[in-house]
Amino acid sequence: MTSSVFSRSIEVFKAFLLLGLSSFGGPIAHLGYFRTEFVEKRKWLDEKSYADLVALTQFLPGPASSQVGFALGLMRGGPLGAAAAWTAFTLPSAIILILFALGAAVMEGPVGSGIIHGLKIVAVAIVAHAVWGMARSLCPDRERASIALGAVLIVVLSAGPLGQVAAIAAGGLAGLWLTRNMADQYADDLHFPVSRTAGILCLTLFVVLLLGLPLLTLVFPIQSLAVFDSFYRAGSLVFGGGHVVLPLLEAGVVQPGWVTPDQFLAGYGAAQAVPGPLFTFAAYLGWVLEPLPNGPAGAAIALAAIFVPGFLLLVGVLPFWNSFRKMASAQALMRGANAAVVGVLGAALYKPVWTSAILGPYEFALALTGFILLETWKAPSWMVVIVCALGGLVISLV
Incomplete structure (x- = not known):
């Protein structure tokens, strides 16, 4: 391993650790944090390349924001960088939820609820x-602005994460029709140290595990294997990540009697108050489930199993991504898809981000303060998190 690769992996770990400690607000907000940190501040990639990557992950099952983070780490520091990005972004919330499972005190009372509400408000500023x-970069003309508006309408009028996928698919088709003759500045290639052979192996492994694990659990009724199978299926079959995985997890751990309904709901409530990906809820469930394995072993199995399928799919697709993006029709499709991504983010800005956080003029003023700090003062995201958390505390006490 060269010193350059190692130093870049350390850089990736530090960057994502800070995000893992401060990225409140769910997957849509995480994409906003990533854009601020890696497009604006660190300039690891340009706006169009980032939007392309976001669009790709929206089409794949799994935790979209974690997949984007994994890909950014892979691009910057190779496989070690990808592991560093996932570890640093995931472990803080997983550790907090495990502490909750052990009975540690969580945010309660007016002080805790005020801080939590402030963390919801910071998501408004980040996503906005x-x-x-x-929008300024990806919707510079009336055609793409119209595609973004159409994406908003599709998401608003549809229910569930499939509406987001449908909006981006419709945006891509509209881009083929409306932007095919545009002379645009295309995104730079995204360079990932993954061969096509490795990509095909990852796609094959994804399918083999998805189809083979249920059969293995029938032949070998081992509880640890059943736990891995349950969480692997949850991570394989969900689009959009986040809250969408909850019904699959409930079916996988509550219905077999491994976790009680009260334990499940308590853990879900705690997961709303921590930074990082909601998929770390799996660590809590793995810790409390019965029978064995639980505790550290159960948490490790559940956490690994729920993330593995999304990463296998991502690594499997990445080697073919640049070739696809160079095709003239693909470029038009991606122009439309990227405009649709803006619309999807805009719809999410209203619901659930705005509707769950902005309850009155004080919250609006605090969110606007966070937006101005980011947009005009170029303040780092962690500083805006602190300002909004303290502001939420003040609002709850006055």
Whole structure:
């Protein structure tokens, strides 16, 4: 291993650790944090390349924001960088939820609820900042602005994460029709140290595990294997990630009697108050489930199993991504899909981000303060998190 690869992996770990400690607000907000940190601040990739990557992950099952983070780490520091990005972004919330499972005190009372509400408000500022910046770059004309508006309408009028996938698919088709003759500045290639052979192996392994694990659990009724199978299926069959995985997890751990309904709901409530990906809820479930394995072994199995399928799919697709993006029709499709991504983010800015956080003029003023800090003062995201958390505390006490 060269010192350059190692130093870049350390850089990736530090960057994502800070995000893992401060990225409140769910997957849509995480994409805003990533854009601020890696497009604006660190300039690891340009706006169009980032939007392309976001669009790709929206089409794949799994935790979209974690897949974007994994890909950014892979691009910057190779496989070690990808592992560093996932570890640093995931472990803080997983550890907090495990502490909750052990009975540690969580945010309660007016002080805790005020801080939590402030963390919801910071998501408004982060997502608004991302939508504003991406719209200027990716919707510079009336055709793409119209595609973004159409994506908003599709998401608003549909229910569930499939509406987001449908909006981006419709945006891509509209891009083929409306933007095929545009002379645009295309995104730079995204360079990932993954061969086509490795990509095909990852796609094959994804399918083999998805189809083979249920059969193995029938032949070998081992509880640890059943736990891995349950969480692997949850991570394989969900689009959009986040809250969408909850019904699959409930079916996988509550219905067999491994976790009680009260334990499940308590853990879900705690997961809303922590930064990082909601998929780390799996660590809590793995810790409390019965029978063995539980505790550290159960948490490790559940956490690995729920993330593995999304990463296998991502690594499997990445080697073919640049070739696809160079095709003239693909470029038009991606122009439309990227405009639709802006619309999807804009719809999410209203619901659930805005509707769950902005309850009155004080919350609006605090969110606007966070937006101005990001947009005009170029303040780092962690500083805006602190400002909004303290502001939420003040609002709850006055």
